[in-house]
Each structure stands twice: as structure tokens, then as C-alpha cells.
Amino acid sequence: MPVSDGPAVTRSTLRQQIADALRDEILAGRLSPGQEFTVKEIAEGYGVSATPVREALVDLSAQGLLDSAQHRGFRVHEYSFADYRAMIEARSLVADGIFRGLADDPSRAPRTAVDLAGVRRRGEEASRAAGAGDLNVLIGYDLRFWRELSALFGNPYLSDFFHRLRVQSWMCAVPHLRAAGDLRGRLWAGHCELVDALVNRDPDAAHALIASYNNDSLSLIEALTGR
Template sequence: MAGRLPTGRDFTVKEIAEQYGVSATPVREALVDLAAQGLLEVEQHRGFRVHEFTLDDFRSMVEARTLVFDGVFRQVASGEGRARPPDAAALASVRRRAEAAERAALAGELDVLIGYDLRYWRELGGIIGNSYITDFLDRIRVQCWAFAVPYLRREEELAGQLWSGHRELLAAVERRDTASAERIVGEYNAHSVALVQKLTGRS
């Protein structure tokens, strides 16, 4: 996401280990883990390569996370399944992530936003009580960022261009207001796709 390893570039475990001054074993484990997340491709006898996502991939990822989240919101609102209302401590933690993510988005601070945004969605998704769904959504969100970040980094000014509705969505989830939550997520997804389409069109 920092762009130090551009898409399509081959690299080896030895190269990364030397770059960071660590042994090959933890590097290999980390790269295999990233490959399992779909972020790297394993090149036979050559090492690894950063996976190159397409705009169609991005649209499909956004569609997938939308379908899952719609089901999650309905489950939380109905009280069915494993979903339970989050306790006060969990809500306070998500709220802190939301506030930090919004500040970073409004200021155009991409690196800060990515960290808080991923934590926000991970904790928000955690209220459903299903680790498989949480892990699936987290993986898709990381892949979405991996696709979008290289284009975002080319922008001189990101302030005002990034989505910042984290607190509004959290408030809707707290109220179990499924209609508002789905509307906010729909607006977020439309904003994400429109921004990426604009940026990829310039490249």
C-alpha cells in the first residue's frame, strides 16, 4: 500500500529480508500469508509478485461486501443468528476509530486513514459474532485499498475527496436502523467506485 512494491514487479524473500534487515524465515511466512490474502502471487522458482487488481475486480469486491453487509445489518436489526447488540466498551472503541478515520479522511491523510478505516470496519463487523464473515470482509477491504491506493497516491490533494461517514454509519447501527445503514453503505460504495473510476480514467 505504500507503493514501494509496485504491481507486476517480481521480488524474492532474500531481497525483502535484506531490505528490512531480518532473517528469511519470518519474511517467507509473511509473504506466504499475503499471498493467501490474494495480495501477492507466487512465481515458481522466481519468488513473489504483487497482484494486479483491475477496475472490474474492484467493482466486484464492492458488490460482494455490500451483499454481505446488507445481510449482516438485517440480522443485527432482527436479533437473529449470532449477532448481538455491542456492549458499551465495544461501541466506544468503534467510535474512537470512526472519529480518527473521519479526521484523516477530511484532512486527506491517506496513511492514517487506511489504518483507522481498516480497524473501524473490522471492529464494526465484529459485532456480528461470526469470525468467518468478519475475516472475509476484512480481506476484501484490504484488497480494495490495495487496488485504490496507487491511484490515490498520485493525487496532490486528497482532502475532501475521501469518504468520511464513519460516525453516521455507526449511529445507524447503534439505532438498529437498517434502512439508514444500508443507505449510508450504498452511498459509500457509490462514492468509492466513482472516485476510483475518475482516478483510473486519468492514469
């Protein structure tokens, strides 16, 4: 049974709540790459019927987080280092496009310090968690930071795609990061500098920060996997 005591789930948005809860279990490392489970096990763990669980698992499979294991249910997808490198490249291209678009087109979104106060708060929390090596807090705030920042571009399809990439890249990194022990000072914490680059309409500064972030992420996972 992958989830011993599932959180209380109401029936209003059951499918999405179950999908979100299982995604959090994966990112927290409580569901490991390759781990298998059935619809029945998840339904019993959350005390709900099988239908919304099956729908949630199908949704997570479509997002690349789970694989359907024929006659056995589902398993947590196992990503390779090559997958991680490709994700880093993809998210770099998307982030660069977002920042250049926001800098070049004033009509897309407001970008004053006041308008970006919420994004900055997420960035501050993410930076603090990174400095403390608190992976659980960092992942939550980092995903919210990038989701809200990418939403400024005004293209929900791009924002959703970028969010999925970031979830997948965290999923790749989590097993290695959790096995590393003390992460203080080893995790990227430049979120607020990115907000400053956006306020200043400086895509070159944003590009340099994103490149640094991605290089640091790759180097860290390479070191942790002995590559």
C-alpha cells in the same frame, strides 16, 4: 530491494509481523503493483532468516496480495478495475448482511452508545483523516473501524473474510488515489453515521450509507482512471 530499511521485528510472532509489515508497505504504495522481490531480499531487509519470510509471503499470496513468480520469487498482485467493482459489490453484500443481522437479532451483540464507544473513536479518526485527505491515517483507522464493527456480528469467519475484502479493495484503489494529489473532501467520511445507524437499529439507514460509500468509491476511481 523493495524495502530499504525494514522496521525492527522481534521473533515472537515473526511470520505475522513480517506479513503485516509487507501489507502495510503495499497499502502505503511503497511496493507497487507488479513489483517483484525474492525471499532473500525481504529477509535481508528485515534482518531475519528466510523461513518466516517465506511463510509470510505464502500467507499474503493466499490473501490475494502477492503472486508467486516462478523462479523469481514473488510479485505484488495487479488488480483491474473490474476486480475493484466486484470487490465493492461483495463488500456491500457482506456489510448489508452484518447490519441487518445486528439490527434483527438482539442476542448477537450489545449495541448501546457506550458499547460502541471504541468503534466510534476509530470512526471519528477515520472521518478526520478522510476530510484532511490523509490517506495513510485513513487506511489504518478505516480497516480497524470495519474490523471491530464486523466483529460485533460474532462470526470470526465472516469478519476475517470482510477484512480481507477491505484490504484488497484498498490495495486496488491506493495507486490511483496516491497519484491523484490533493484528496481533501474527496474521500468518504460517514463512519460515525454508520455507528449511529447501528445504535438506532436502522438497517435501512445503514444500507443507504453503505450504498453511498460504494458509489462514491467507484465514481472516484472511475474518474481517476479516466473511465
